Each structure stands twice: as structure tokens, then as C-alpha cells.
Amino acid sequence: MGRSKKFDWKKILVPPEDALTKIRPGMTVFIGTGPAAPLTLMQSLLEYDGRNVRDIELVQLAIQGNVILSVQDLKTYNYCLITFFSGFISSQTVKSGLVDMIPAYSSEIPELINKGKVSIDVAFIQITPPDSAGYCSLGVAVDVAREAMNKASLVVGEINTDMPFTYGDTFVSIKEFDLLVNSTNKQVPYKRHKVSKQMKKVAENVASVIKDGDCLAFSNSSLFEALGPQLKDKKDLGFHSLYFTDAMAELVKSGAVTNSRKTPFRGKSLTSYALGSKKLMKWLHRNPLVEFQGTDFVCNPIFIGKIPQFVAIYEAEKVDLIGGVAFPRTGSVITGPGEVVDFFQGAEASEEGCTIIGLPSRNINGDSNILFSLMDYPNQLRIRESVYMIATEYGVANLKWKTLRERAQAMIDIAHPDDRQLLMEQAKKGKFLYSNQIFISNSAHLYPTHIACKTTFKGGIPIRFRAIKPSDEEQMRRFFYRFSDEAKFYRFFYSVKTMDHDKMQEYVNVDYNKEMSIVGLSGRPGDQTIMAEARFVRDDRSYYGEVAFLIDDSFQGIGIGSYMLDLLIQLAKELGLMGLTAEVLSDNLPMKKVFEKANYPMEAQLENGVYALTMHFNE
Template sequence: MSLSGKVLKNALRLCNPLLNKRVSVVINSRSYYVGTSSIEPFHPIPGKEPVWTTAEEAVKKIKSGMRVYVHGTSCTPNVLVSAMAKHGSQAGLQNVECIHIHTEGPAEYCKPEYEGIFRGNSLFIGKNCREAVNQGRGDFTPIFLSETPHLFRRRILHLDVAMISVSPPDKHGFCSLGPSVDCTRAAIQNARCIIGQVNKKIPRTFGDGIVHQSHFDVMVETDEDLPVLKPHPQSDVEKKIGKFIAGNLVADGATLQMGIGSIPDAVLACLGNHRDLGVHSEMFSDGVVDLVYKGSITNAKKVIHTGKIVGGFSLGTKKLYDFLDNNPFVVMCDIEFVNNTAIICQNPKVTAINSCIEVDVTGQVVSDSIGARMYSGVGGQIDFIRGAALGLDGLGMPILALPSQTKRGESKIVGYLKEGAGVVTTRAHAHYIVTEYGIANLFGKSLRQRAYHLIRIAHPDHREELEKTAFERLKCMPAP
């Protein structure tokens, strides 16, 4: 422990004798931080400059047994990730853990040939890591998105290296985390070594994502296109769901949270005639941009960051990234702030719109798995479902939406959840459930009332069977 750490520890003991038995003091191991127990990556560090080198040289800092944080979503540093995979194989590394939320790109470290060299640990599972997790070659850590920064700030998971993407330094030496601040700010506050993939195509954003270059150990210059998430054509089912939500559950002046996907896009497409909408959302995509240009999103009624869109990360097309670049209308913030229920609930008419995979007749909601097969993660669904439900104005709208059946014709509203399925949103958390057949409001409803309303919005082909199963389970007929 450093001298400053010992002084701080002794001071704590003197102030509170009860701490004598167990005192935990976090002192960062980076040698260039002097006399401080916390790391703020904003200020310039006098006399320190990063080493500019190649990706191949930069990743040589990664050794066997290390834990490496990988920046996620639209800022996945794929040049560094590919170089790391090659280095791991050539150098004979073992047991390197790669921890991250959803990432874009090939995620080479998750491929079978790298088993034993790398092991992924997904805090939210993306398509590129799904197979590894379900085959036992990778790990999944269930966690609310709002709590992911706690893993690093509380040193529950120590980080040896953080590989992140940033915009080039400006004339003052400041870089931006661009469209992906999320839990990355917490990671760079606590990693022993920071490797930056400097990409001139990353938009500079305002908010919590500003980092001075002197906090980096190594920087690698790249010119890489950002991952693109193109909107999929909306099906008739998705359009119906979008119209139900937009027409019945979204009010003028509402503060919106929505995920990325076809159903949120369908809702946004129907909000062009709404006024004074605000956005406070863990993530957003191109649909928000369209509503800004139509004048529907003004953020004028918001309490938190009035007049500004608040987000944690974003993923979309070049249109989105161009919109974000140097735009003071948007602030990208630490996800511990964005997804904090106590923050969310202060905004007016908080309307949280999220997707799910399966709902049983009592209102239990599965969002991260299909049976025992892991699919995504917990994410911020509960953070915002609770934020909306606890809205200080009493006008929040916690909404979960899903098609009534799968592409194979199986009902997504079921009598019993599939074996192994994980409940993300409990029956007590569930309020509005929406399918293309309508809206079920479960709040304050008994189990038999819930079953009745959910069966009414199930696909007609499955309603009779659902009634039989509900009777078998509840020992009474569903009733309004």
C-alpha cells in the first residue's frame, strides 16, 4: 500500500473505531497517480503522454491470467480485439478473461480455437458471443445495467487492461468516448492499463465521456468504420404493436426510454404527431433522430437535463453518428446515472418501452433466455420499468411488448414458462403488456384477472389452450 493509502487508512480508523476490524481502501495502482485514492480521467496529468504505437505492439501488454475490459456497442475496438486474439495465440497466453457488455464485430476470442487462451465474460450477451456462452466456452454474468459500474468502482472485478475506442485528441488533448459511455467510464477509472484505439470516425459527444489523452498508456491510430445497425423492415405485427403503444400509452410531454429493435422502431415511427417528447434512455438509434427533425422531441418538459437527450450508448447508421457529432443537444452519460431509478422517476410521464421473449399467464416476463438457452441479458429493463412505475408525477408507463407468437407459430404468452427460462421482470414488476392484439394492464390485478387479460391479447389460435392451462394452474377460470 502506498504512503497516502496508509495515512488514509489510519485516519479512517481514528474517525470510527468500528472500522478497525475491516477497512477496505481502494488505492489505484497506476504509478502516475500521486496522493489520491480516486481516479478522475478528465484532468491533464502534467508530464505524461501516451505511447503511440501499432495495435500489434499495444496488445503485448496483455499477459496470461489478466482481465481485459473491451469497450462495447458502436465503440468496439475491433482492430485491438483482432490483434489481441493473434497475440494470444502466438505468445501462448492462457486464461485471459475478456469482460464486456454487448459488442459488435467478430469477437475472435470467443471462437473455439481460442478456448483456454481467452474466456469471454458477457455482462450482456451479443450475437457474437452467444454460441460460446451456450457451449460453456464463455461466461455470462446476470446484472442490472445500472449496477455494472459497481463491479469496477467497488473492485469486485479488478481490471488489468481496458481496451477502448476514442475520438482523436483535440487541441487541448481531450478525447471522447463518443456514442458509448455506458460502463466504460467506470472501467477506465479502475483499469491498471488503458489502451486507446483512436478513430477519427468516432463522433465527439458531450457528457461524461471526455478523457484526457494523458490518462492513456498506449494509443493506436486507426481509421475504422463504426458498426452499423440498419433498421429492419417492420412487419405488420410490429406496426400494429407500434400503433397500440403510440396511440394509447404515449402522451405529449412524455420522457421516453426505448431499446433498439423492430418494436421500439415501430413505436417511434408512430410518434411524429406528438409534441414535447423527451428522451432519457440507456440507448437509442436512428428513430430518435427522425423525431428530432420533425420537432416531436424537444426535451422541454424534462426535469433531468432539461432540453437535452440523455443516453448511455447508441448504435445505428451513419445518420445517427453524424447527428451525435459535436451536438450539444445530446449528452452521453455514465450508465450508473442514466439508469438510476431515483433519477429516472423525476422526469415527467416516464414511458419505458421494452421488448421481451415470453410471458406466462401470471405476468412473469422472460427477456434474457429461450428456455435454458441464454440469449441476451438483464440489461436496463428493470431499471426503467421501476423508474417509470415510481414516477413522481404518478403518470409513468412501464411497457413490455412482444408479438403474440413466434415465427414457428408457438404462443409467446404461455401457461408455464419454458424449463430453464429466466425471469427478468417479475410478475410484481409487470404493468402493461402489449401484443398486436391489444394491451393488458396487469397492475393491481389478481392472478386470475391477469390470466384473463393476457389470454385476450394472445393469438386466437392459442387462447382455448391457454384457458385450459390457466384453469389447471389457478384452479379457477380466468375472469376480468
């Protein structure tokens, strides 16, 4: 048999205007999204004066980055734009009827097209030049292009020589196109976001709860630009994300992302879109480390749920006291609830999976990003049950399975210090907090964030330490009731049977002008339990601090007491104290040894079965 004749694709290469003559009034035209937008065809469509191009319905998944159609364009040319997320220009015009929106989960959109729920007559698809075998790549946007091509009666390919040839479900034969046009537009790069000092700290806090081996969903915003450098010391991270960016490429190149712990696609980062610089596009060209698949696969919560340690991370614009989230409405990428729900559901089904929301405590105008209630704030995620953690530059609030009171306390703790008192009063009025809830205004500014650290003790036990917070009230109450009467007596020197709200809120609301309290936490990041607490209270007459400890029985004898004493010594010196004192029962020898190991001059006087210990800093 002889060789089959090679398809001469140049025979169907036409000027853009010739392709537009095939359109008829009332047709529905699918347009590639974001980096797949066929700009030459779109520009020609707007400039075309043929009477056949009237009453046209345009379908685009979302408008990203450059806005192709303006409000005036839609009015002038009698177009209607259908999208699946109301962002950018469409958010301004949905009510006018110029833009129509289909609320849908991202994973469902391919099925809507396949079943004809969204009819497609014409598909404008951007592609790479064909290879020697006659195959093109869909490049850096593989969403529902294949479904649109299958349904359309007219498929027009716009060949862009700038488009990277990518791997995955990206290959299309040049024979699948009815017409081809050459792109006269350079591919539009996405600028990298600037990172503020506040966002850098937000990213540090987000990174603190990400574990080795986590598989991450990233996006394109300043949070992720800041997060990338914070993750370079992690091991065996993975990517399963709707978007792939410059920051993600840098993490892959750093070795932090290996994708070695996820299946399928082991060793590959999975995505549907790439948004970034020319440098990123060059790196993606024929790069086998990145796999492009359609949104029905990438956004499928059932598939995501099978990935262990899946972490869905998003940047928010506003949040409220009980875990409500409103996503940004401006920027190069708009995050919509339809996308987020898919990834959040997957994260909830994932073994050790979680969701993290990050945002600065205030916006650039100085307004609080944490509100009492979002009410009718646009672009909301209304399933608070799916929000595990929210991070600002002031810490991480763990909300999963917490009561409304615990959520409100945790959110106030990570608000800007100057906004906490108002939020506290609003929460009291709204019955989220008790009417007698304590608030020490000075403590919000004096909280010693610098003392936070993580250390591994004997037996490979990792413990995180930080200063106590008002939101620790419920955890501290449970911690107290885990102790035997004997252990409580060692701590308080009298029998303490109960620790109700009034007592415990006084205990966790610390005036950092004269008192310091440190807690030790064990367990997975974001789901940790208090297992130790140490504090001192300054004596204003002697300028010494009186020390007391509580350490869970199962964590004693591994060095935690000595470590926490060193932290207290550091804090006491910062407050200008002369030393520390403690009263220790004579049979509590382990605690006495903790003080003896501190290598400071110490006096010990025994009276009535109690050692009075005095540690001096300046001798």
C-alpha cells in the same frame, strides 16, 4: 509565465502489436462494448502469437451486434470472457466455462469496478482523435469506460476517425492514455430492423397509451422502429434511454421529442450508447441535443424515479398469462433482466410512470408468443408485479394490481384468436379461471377493432371507446354496482340487485354475429375506468337491433349517449340491420332525446308509461 508545452500525443502512437507486448499472462483486459469495441486491437489480439498473451481474462459489459470472439477463438487462445449478460455467443458457452457471467443490475456495474470487485489490469478504449486542446471523446459508448481507465495499469486508446465527437461525460484527456493505436477498421453500423404488419399494429397499440410529456426508454428492435412513426404527433416527449437509435433521432427532428418537461438535462436526450446507421453517427457528431452519461447514472432507478411520466418500453419474445416476460435472445441488442429491473424500478417510482411490454401474438413460425406458463424459458424477468401493460396487435392488457384471474382474462383477449381457446382451457385447468368460464370462439375473429376511437366532450373530458371484451367482466361488475336502483330500472326495466360472475360473464362475452356492445372509458391511458356501455341485440325476425344504454351519472349531459348511438348505428349497418329499436320509460326524456337527435326516421309509441322507439335506416 510561459505557456506550458503542448503534449505530443504522437509519441505514444504505436502499432497494435507493440501494445500487446505490454500484456502479461493472467491479466484482465477490459474491452469496450458494442459501438465502442476497439476492433483493431481485438483483431490484433486474436492474430498475436506472443507467449505473454495467455490465460487472459476479457471483460465486456455485453456482446452487441458483431461478435468479436467466437467459441473457437476462446478455446484456441485460452481466453475466458466475463460478461454481465448472457446473450449471443456467451449464452451458448456459459456452462462450458469459456464464458463467465456476473448477474448484476446495470446501474451497479461501475461500482463493482470502482471497488475492485471486478479487477481491471488493461483497458482497450476506442476514442475520437484529440481536439486542439488535447481532449478526446468516448463517442457513442459511455458505460464504464472511465471507471476501467481509472483502475487499469495500462490504458490503450484506439483512435477511430469515424467516431462522432459527442457531449456529456465523454471527454478524456489524451494524457490519460499510456499508448495509442490508429484504428484500421471502419465503425460497424447497426442495420435498422424491418417492420412487419403485425409489429406495426403492436406499435399502434403501444402508442395509444403514451401521453404527451412522457419520458421514454427506447431500445433497438423492430418494435421501436415501428413505434417511432406512431409518436410523431405527440407533444413534448423526452428520452432517457440506455440506447439511442435512428428512430429516436427521427423523433427528435420531428419535434415530438423536446425533453422540455424533465430535469435535469432539460432539452437533452440522455443515453449511454448510440446504435445505428452512418447517418445517425453523422447527426450525433457535436450535437448538443444528446447527452451521453455512464450506466451508473442512466440506469440509476433512484434518478429515473424523479422523472415524471417515465415510461419503460421493452420488446419481449414470450409472455405468459399472469405477466411473466422472457426477453429476446437474438438480434443486434440483447435486453437483460439486470437492465430491465433498473428501468422498471425507476418507472414504478416515477409520478404517473409505467412499464409497457410489446410483442406480436405469434412468432414467424406461427407459434403463440403468449403461453400458459414460461416455466424455465431463458432470459426471464421474474418480477410480474412490475409489469403494467402488455401489448400485441390485438390490444393492450392492463395488468397492474389485477388479480390472477383478471390477468389471465386480459392476456387471452390479446392473444391470437386461434390460440385463445387453448389458453382458456389451460387457464381453467390451472385454476386461473373459473371452470364454467364462457368462451365464444367466433367472437375472437369478429371483434370490431375498427370501432376503437377517442373523443373529447364538453368540459375537455377525453373518453376512449371500444367494443367490450371478456376481460371487462370485473370492471363491468363494479360499474353495475355504482348505479342506483332507479338507474338500473331504467336500463333493465326490473329491479336487478346482483350481478354475479355467472350473469356478468354472459354479459361481457358477446356473440358479434348478432350483438354489439361498446364501452366508454375515462382516465389515464392504461388505467381507465368504464363509465358507459351501449349495446344492441339483433332480432332475427325483424332484422332490427334492440338498443340499451348505461351511462355513469357524472358523465351524463355532455353528449356521450349520442356519440355511442352513432357508433352503434355504424355497427348495425355493417351487420345489415334495417334499423334500431329501444324501450324508454316516459320520464327518461334525456334518452328519448338521444334517439331524436340521430336524424333518422323514427316512430314513437307510448304505452303503459313506456315509449317504444323504432329508428329506420332505409326510409
